[in-house]
Amino acid sequence: xxxxxxxxxxxxxxxxxxxxxxxxxxxxxxxxxxxxxxxxxxxxxxxxxxxxxxxxxxxxxxxxxxxxxxxxxxxxxxxxxxxxxxxxxxxxxxxxxxxxxxxxxxxxxxxxxxxxxxxxxxxxxxxxxxxxxxxxxxxxxx
Amino acid sequence: xxxxxxxxxxxxxxxxxxxxxxxxxxxxxxxxxxxxxxxxxxxxxxxxxxxxxxxxxxxxxxxxxxxxxxxxxxxxxxxxxxxxxxxxxxxxxxxxxxxxxxxxxxxxxxxxxxxxxxxxxxxxxxxxxxxxxxxxxxxxxxxxxxxxxxxxxxxxxxxxxxxxxxxxxxxxxxxxxxxxxxxxxxxxxxxxxxxxxxxxxxxxxxxxxxxxxxxxxxxxxxxxxxxxxxxxxxxxxxxxxxxxxxxxxxxxxxxxxxxxxxxxxxxxxx
Numbered sequence: 001x002x003x004x005x006x007x008x009x010x011x012x013x014x015x016x017x018x019x020x021x022x023x024x025x026x027x028x029x030x031x032x033x034x035x036x037x038x039x040x041x042x043x044x045x046x047x048x049x050x051x052x053x054x055x056x057x058x059x060x061x062x063x064x065x066x067x068x069x070x071x072x073x074x075x076x077x078x079x080x081x082x083x084x085x086x087x088x089x090x091x092x093x094x095x096x097x098x099x100x101x102x103x104x105x106x107x108x109x110x111x112x113x114x115x116x117x118x119x120x121x122x123x124x125x126x127x128x129x130x131x132x133x134x135x136x137x138x139x140x141x142x
Numbered sequence: 143x144x145x146x147x148x149x150x151x152x153x154x155x156x157x158x159x160x161x162x163x164x165x166x167x168x169x170x171x172x173x174x175x176x177x178x179x180x181x182x183x184x185x186x187x188x189x190x191x192x193x194x195x196x197x198x199x200x201x202x203x204x205x206x207x208x209x210x211x212x213x214x215x216x217x218x219x220x221x222x223x224x225x226x227x228x229x230x231x232x233x234x235x236x237x238x239x240x241x242x243x244x245x246x247x248x249x250x251x252x253x254x255x256x257x258x259x260x261x262x263x264x265x266x267x268x269x270x271x272x273x274x275x276x277x278x279x280x281x282x283x284x285x286x287x288x289x290x291x292x293x294x295x296x297x298x299x300x301x302x303x304x305x306x307x308x309x310x311x312x313x314x315x316x317x318x319x320x321x322x323x324x325x326x327x328x329x330x331x332x333x334x335x336x337x338x339x340x341x342x343x344x345x346x347x348x349x350x351x352x353x354x355x356x357x358x359x360x361x362x363x364x365x366x367x368x369x370x371x372x373x374x375x376x377x378x379x380x381x382x383x384x385x386x387x388x389x390x391x392x393x394x395x396x397x398x399x400x401x402x403x404x405x406x407x408x409x410x411x412x
């Protein structure tokens with residue numbers, strides 16, 4: 001259930017709430033929150049904002065979002081050494097990440113890319129997908 | 143340097159402890175103090191949560207101030223009164239602790255906090271695990287001696303400028319102060335609650351004669367080091383006779399380090 005493909009319709013269903021939660025967490029107008037903006041580069045989000053966002057999304061959707069799941073899910077069954085080496089994504093790792101973060105415009109991915117820079121790619125749509133996966137995981141285990 | 147666990151420690155005794163889940167404890171405000179600011183009541187609740195979180199992760203990590211969704215002020219605390227503290231931990235791991243809690247005096251709630259999140263950082267960068275373990279044992283057993291807190295010299299607000307519906311001020315964090323002995327021995331950090339205390343004082347001056355009722359959406363973005371100079375801003379949202387909302391921000395070198403929103407109301411409404 002949790003691995004079922006996420007459709008645009010799924011994303012549209014949660015997007016308005018995610019956008020409002022993001023605007024509240026970042027203290028900006030909801031109009032500034034567009035589906036594919038980079039939260040860090042375009043909306044000045046910092047690490048504390050991501051923490052804020054995750055806890056607000058948990059309350060808004062009554063879900064539990066496992067920590068550090070985005071990168072872990074992107075890696076999937078790939079061994080860690082095939083995904084990243086010495087703090088940089090491997091070519092295979094980068095390909096996995098592009099596929100997993102399909103909502104992120106291709107020009108935002110760089111090679112070589114530091115794993116520490118992965119959050120720079122995150123957009124509101126990335127968090128819509130996080131919410132949908134958490135909802136599915138929650139309903140699957142209920 | 144002040145003696146350890148005296149200048150900025152606000153839990154005298156832990157009466158119940160379920161690490162990572164809940165705790166109750168107490169702190170007696172020394173009778174000789176002139177006052178005890180509400181922000182220190184919030185600090186006491188936060189410190190109890192910190193003990194429950196540190197015990198849960200076996201003192202590998204230490205929580206620092208980050209987010210406080212809601213802090214409700216119900217009454218003032220007088221010197222000599224005993225605070226009964228209670229916290230519920232919503233979640234706790236190596237990344238963050240989420241909690242809520244309250245402080246009561248004679249079973250009457252004086253302060254409540256909800257939706258608080260403290261980022262958990264490597265404890266050894268800030269303090270010594272063995273010292274904190276020993277302190278927790280003392281708090282849970284006989285309790286620590288009461289009355290060791292001798293007050294905090296609240297930094298003065300200077301260069302206050304008034305605009306239409308706004309106030310701006312400068313806050314000089316002292317380069318040295320007794321509270322740095324507790325917060326923290328290996329890396330002194332200006333406590334977030336003292337920063338908020340200064341911000342609230344500025345907001346209150348803007349909204350005189352109203353008094354703080356609720357502090358919302360506190361977000362502390364980075365550490366404030368000893369000796370740093372902060373610019374504080376307080377802006378009033380549409381003013382009203384009996385209530386006001388003030389947005390508060392603090393900046394260092396133009397970079398935002400703390401934001402919050404304060405609701406104020408008239409003194410007689412409790």
